[in-house]
Amino acid sequence: MFAESRIAPSVTINQPVAGRQRAGHLWSSLTDVCSLLQVTPIAAASTADDVVFQHVQFKTGQRLFTVGQPFDALYILNSGFLKTVMLDEAGNEQVLSFPMKGDVLGVDGIHAKQYMSEAVALSSCDVIVIPFKVFSSLGRKYPELELSLYGVMSRELAREQSMAGMLGSLSAEARVGRFLVALSERYAAMGYSGKEFNLRMTRQEIGSYLGLTLETVSRTLSAFDRIGYIAVEGRSIILKDMPTLKTLRRLPPSQSRSKEVVAVKKSAADVSFDAAEDLLAA
Amino acid sequence: MFAESRIAPSVTINQPVAGRQRAGHLWSSLTDVCSLLQVTPIAAASTADDVVFQHVQFKTGQRLFTVGQPFDALYILNSGFLKTVMLDEAGNEQVLSFPMKGDVLGVDGIHAKQYMSEAVALSSCDVIVIPFKVFSSLGRKYPELELSLYGVMSRELAREQSMAGMLGSLSAEARVGRFLVALSERYAAMGYSGKEFNLRMTRQEIGSYLGLTLETVSRTLSAFDRIGYIAVEGRSIILKDMPTLKTLRRLPPSQSRSKEVVAVKKSAADVSFDAAEDLLAA
DNA sequence: CGCCTTATTGACCCTTATCAATTGGTGTGG
DNA sequence: CCACACCAATTGATAAGGGTCAATAAGGCG
Numbered sequence: 001m002f003a004e005s006r007i008a009p010s011v012t013i014n015q016p017v018a019g020r021q022r023a024g025h026l027w028s029s030l031t032d033v034c035s036l037l038q039v040t041p042i043a044a045a046s047t048a049d050d051v052v053f054q055h056v057q058f059k060t061g062q063r064l065f066t067v068g069q070p071f072d073a074l075y076i077l078n079s080g081f082l083k084t085v086m087l088d089e090a091g092n093e094q095v096l097s098f099p100m101k102g103d104v105l106g107v108d109g110i111h112a113k114q115y116m117s118e119a120v121a122l123s124s125c126d127v128i129v130i131p132f133k134v135f136s137s138l139g140r141k142y143p144e145l146e147l148s149l150y151g152v153m154s155r156e157l158a159r160e161q162s163m164a165g166m167l168g169s170l171s172a173e174a175r176v177g178r179f180l181v182a183l184s185e186r187y188a189a190m191g192y193s194g195k196e197f198n199l200r201m202t203r204q205e206i207g208s209y210l211g212l213t214l215e216t217v218s219r220t221l222s223a224f225d226r227i228g229y230i231a232v233e234g235r236s237i238i239l240k241d242m243p244t245l246k247t248l249r250r251l252p253p254s255q256s257r258s259k260e261v262v263a264v265k266k267s268a269a270d271v272s273f274d275a276a277e278d279l280l281a282a
Numbered sequence: 283m284f285a286e287s288r289i290a291p292s293v294t295i296n297q298p299v300a301g302r303q304r305a306g307h308l309w310s311s312l313t314d315v316c317s318l319l320q321v322t323p324i325a326a327a328s329t330a331d332d333v334v335f336q337h338v339q340f341k342t343g344q345r346l347f348t349v350g351q352p353f354d355a356l357y358i359l360n361s362g363f364l365k366t367v368m369l370d371e372a373g374n375e376q377v378l379s380f381p382m383k384g385d386v387l388g389v390d391g392i393h394a395k396q397y398m399s400e401a402v403a404l405s406s407c408d409v410i411v412i413p414f415k416v417f418s419s420l421g422r423k424y425p426e427l428e429l430s431l432y433g434v435m436s437r438e439l440a441r442e443q444s445m446a447g448m449l450g451s452l453s454a455e456a457r458v459g460r461f462l463v464a465l466s467e468r469y470a471a472m473g474y475s476g477k478e479f480n481l482r483m484t485r486q487e488i489g490s491y492l493g494l495t496l497e498t499v500s501r502t503l504s505a506f507d508r509i510g511y512i513a514v515e516g517r518s519i520i521l522k523d524m525p526t527l528k529t530l531r532r533l534p535p536s537q538s539r540s541k542e543v544v545a546v547k548k549s550a551a552d553v554s555f556d557a558a559e560d561l562l563a564a
Numbered sequence: 565c566g567c568c569t570t571a572t573t574g575a576c577c578c579t580t581a582t583c584a585a586t587t588g589g590t591g592t593g594g
Numbered sequence: 595c596c597a598c599a600c601c602a603a604t605t606g607a608t609a610a611g612g613g614t615c616a617a618t619a620a621g622g623c624g
Contacts (some may be wrong), residue, residue, distance in 0.1 A: 032372035086447050089529075094447040108443065117443065136432075140425060143619055147418065153435040154393035160442040161390065161399065165368050166374040167449040168493030201600065211450030213581055232577065234603075247371075277566090328579065454612065495613055500572055516571075516621075 026055035028078075030138070036076055036102050036128070038150045051138065054127050057266050064105060064119040064127060071109030073131045077101055080125030081200040084117045085208075095209040097159075097185075098122075098201060101190050104152050122200045167211045175210040176220040177245035180230065184239055199235040296378060308337035310360075312409050318358055318384050318410070327418045333420065335410050346387060346401040346409060353391030356550070357382055362407030363482040366399045367490075377491040379441075380404075380465075383472055386434050404482045418465045449493045457492040458502040459527035466521055470550065481517040 009143055030051050034041045055078065058064060064075055064177040067087055077099050084105065085093040109115040110132070121264055125140055139146030166175060188194030199206070203214040203221075210217070224230045239245065316323045338359065340346060346357055349369055359381050366387065367375040378399055381387055391397040392414070396475065421428030448457060470476030482487070485496040485503075492499070505548050506512045511527055513520040 071527065086443060088451070092451075094451060096443055096446065108436055108440045111433045111440060116440045136425065136429065139428070140422060141420065143422060146421070146428065150431070150435070151393045153388055153432070153439065157435065157439055157442060158390045158393060158398045160439060160446060161368060163380055164378065164442060164446050164449055165370065167446060169370070169374075169376060169488070203604095204602080208450070214603080215582085215605085216580060218602095219580095222604070347580085485572095486570080496571080497614085498612060500570095501612090504572070 006099065007181050008196075026126070027052040028055065029053075031276045033076060033128060033130070034145075034148075036078060037104070037148065037152070038102060039151075050133070053130055053134075055126055055128055056158050058121040058125045058127065060121055060123055062121050064121070064125075065109075065115045067115060069115050071106065071113050071115055071132065073129050074135060075105040075119070076126055076128045076130065077103050077105065078126040080127075081122040082119050082125060083122055083201060083205055083209075084119045086117050093208065095201075096204075098209065100186055104156075107153055107156060169247075172210075172212050172220055173223070174248040175212065176206075176217060176224070177229070177248040179206065179210060180237065180239060181242055181246040184242065194239070195224045196236070197239060283549070296487045308408070309334040310337065311335075315358060315412070316430075318360060319430065320384060322426075324505070326412060333416070333492060335412055335416075338411055340403040340409065340411055342403055342405055343405050346403070346407075347391075348400045348444070349397060349432060351397050353388065353395050353397055353414065355388065355411050356389040356417060357401070358410045358412065359385050359387065360408040360410055362405060362409075364401050365404055365483060365487055365491075366401045367562055368399050375490065377483075377487050377563040380487075385455070386438075389435055452504055453531070454492075454494050454498050455505070456530040457486075458506070459490060459492065459530040461488065462519065462521060463524055463528040466524065478518070478520045479562070480499045481519060 028036075029042055030053075032054060058080070063081070079101060080100045082105070084096045084099060087093060088094055097103075099119070105119050105127070106115060108117055135149070136146075139149065164177065170178070182197075183197065184194040187197050201209075203217045206212075207214045207217045212220075221230070221232045224245070225232045229239075229241045231240065299375065307463060310318075312335075313323055315335060338346075340362070346364070364381045364387070366381060368378055369375060379385075382399070386526045387401050387409070388397060390399055417431070418428075448460065452460070454543075465475040465479065465481075469479045483491075485499045488494075489496045489499045494502075501515045503512070506527070507514045511523045513522065
C-alpha cells in the first residue's frame with residue numbers, strides 16, 4: 001500500500017498518479033499531489049500521508065465548474081485535456097487556456113469567492129480535488145506548500161501577461177507558430193513526443209484562444225504545411241521546423257521600439273524575418 | 283503617535299497614507315498597509331504595530347524594478363501613477379497595466395525569483411516596500427493576511443484574463459471606450475472625479491496596452507469627441523456618455539456564439555450597437 | 565527661446581474577418 | 595447496413611478595420 005501511494009517522482013511525472021482505491025474512488029496523498037505539481041516534495045509531507053485528496057472523473061464536454069458557481073476547491077489535472085473559457089456579456093465563449101496534466105484550475109475563483117471562468121473537459125479527465133479550506137490550513141502547517149501556490153499563481157499570471165502581449169502585438173502566423181511550439185513543449189514535458197501529436201481542440205477553439213477566426217487558423221496551418229514547417233492532416237500535427245515556428249517575425253504593429261534599442265540583434269532576428277516573408281509570398 | 287499612524291480608514295482611502303517620519307524616511311504600519319489595500323483590518327494587527335514598512339519615492343521615468351532583477355519584495359503604490367511593461371525578445375516595451383493607488387506590484391516575480399516585468403513611474407510616486415520574507419512570515423502569523431494576498435493575485439489573474447479576452451475579441455473603438463470607463467471608475471474609487479480627469483500616459487502607451495497603434499488611439503478619441511461621447515484636448519478627458527462607452531459593440535471577430543445563446547438580450551444590446559454604427563459612419 | 569517629444573490627421577494598402585460553398589468524418593435511426 | 599444529419603475543416607472571394615508612412619501642429623522642458 002505504501003509502495004503504491006509513493007511511486008518515485010521521476011516515474012509519476014510522466015504517467016498519471018495512481019492514487020489508491022478506497023470506497024470505490026481514487027485518492028491521492030499530499031506527496032502524490034506535490035509530485036504532480038513538480039514541487040520539491042515537502043519534507044514533512046510524509047508525516048501527513050493520512051491527508052488524502054479525492055479524484056473525480058469527467059467525460060468529454062462535462063464542466064468541472066461554471067462561472068458564478070461558489071468557489072470552494074482548487075483542481076489539479078491528473079490526466080486528460082481541458083479548456084477554460086470566459087463568457088462575455090452575450091454569452092459567447094472565449095478560450096483562456098488549454099490545461100494539461102499538472103495544471104491547477106479554479107485559481108481565479110479565490111478573490112470573489114466564485115469561479116470567474118469555466119473548465120470544460122476536451123477528453124476524459126481525471127482531476128484531484130483540493131478543498132480550499134483544507135489547502136490553506138495545510139499551507140499554514142507547511143510554509144513550502146503555500147509558497148508553491150504563490151508560485152503557481154505567479155506563473156499563471158506571467159503566462160497570462162505574455163499571452164496578452166502576444167495578442168496585442170503578433171501576427172496570425174506568429175501566434176499559430178508559437179501556439180504549436182508551446183503545445184509541443186508541454187507534450188514533451190509530459191513525456192510524449194514533442195514532434196508529433198494530435199490537437200485536442202477544434203480550429204474554432206484555437207482561434208478563440210489566439211484571437212483569430214477559425215478560417216485564419218486553418219489557412220495558416222495549411223500555409224505552414226505548404227512551406228514545410230509542419231505536416232497537418234486534420235488534428236494530427238508533425239512539427240518539422242520548430243526554431244522557425246517559434247521565432248516567426250512579429251509584424252511590428254505596436255511599433256513601440258524604444259529608441260535605445262533599435263538595431264539590436266540583426267542577424268538572428270532577420271533569419272526568421274526572411275522566413276516569414278517566404279510564408280506570405282507562398 | 284498612535285493617532286497619526288491609525289487614521290480612520292474612510293479617510294485614508296482617499297488620500298495618501300501619511301505614515302510616520304523616522305530617520306528621514308516615511309514608514310507605515312501593518313494597519314496602514316491593510317487600509318491601503320482595502321483589506322478588512324486584521325484584528326491582531328494592532329498588536330503588531332511595531333512592524334513597519336519603508337516608503338520609497340520615485341521620480342518620473344524611474345523604475346521600481348527591472349526584468350531579471352532578483353525578486354525580494356512586493357511594492358504597494360501609495361501615491362502616483364505607474365506603468366508596468368514586458369520586454370519582448372527585441373527589447374520592445376509592451377504595456378501590461380497602469381497601476382494606481384493601492385495596487386500591488388512585483389507579484390509576477392514570486393515564481394521565478396526574479397521580476398518578469400518592469401514598473402516605471404509616470405509621475406512622482408510613493409511606494410511602500412514589503413520584503414517578501416517579512417510578508418510570508420507575517421502571513422503565517424495572520425492567516426487573513428495571506429488570504430488577502432491570494433485574493434490580490436487571484437483578482438490580478440482575473441483582470442489579466444478579461445484583458446486577454448478584450449484583446450482577442452473587441453474592436454478598437456470598444457477597447458478605447460472600455461479603457462476610458464475603467465480609468466474613470468478607478469479615479470472615482472480614489473475619490474477623484476470620474477467624469478473629468480487627465481491621462482497620465484501617452485497615446486503610444488495606451489495603444490501598447492490595448493494592442494493598437496498610437497494613431498488608432500488618437501483617431502478613436504477624436505471620433506468619440508466628434509460624436510459627443512467625450513471631450514478630449516490632449517490629455518484632458520471629459521466623459522459625456524459613459525454607458526455607451528462601456529458597452530460599445532464588439533464587432534464579432536471570434537464568432538464563437540454558442541448555439542444555445544443566440545437571440546439573447548436584443549433590446550439592451552442593440553442600443554449600443556446602433557451607437558457604434560453612428561461612430562463608424564461619422 | 566528653441567529643441568524634442570507628443571498628438572493629430574490624411575492617404576494608402578495589407579492583414580485578417582466575413583460570407584459562402586464543399587468535403588470528409590461520425591453518429592444515429594430507419 | 596445505409597442514408598441522413600450534423601459538425602469540423604478547407605478553401606475561395608470580398609471587403610473593411612486598422613496598421614504604416616508621412617507631414618504638420620502643439621506642447622513641455624531645459
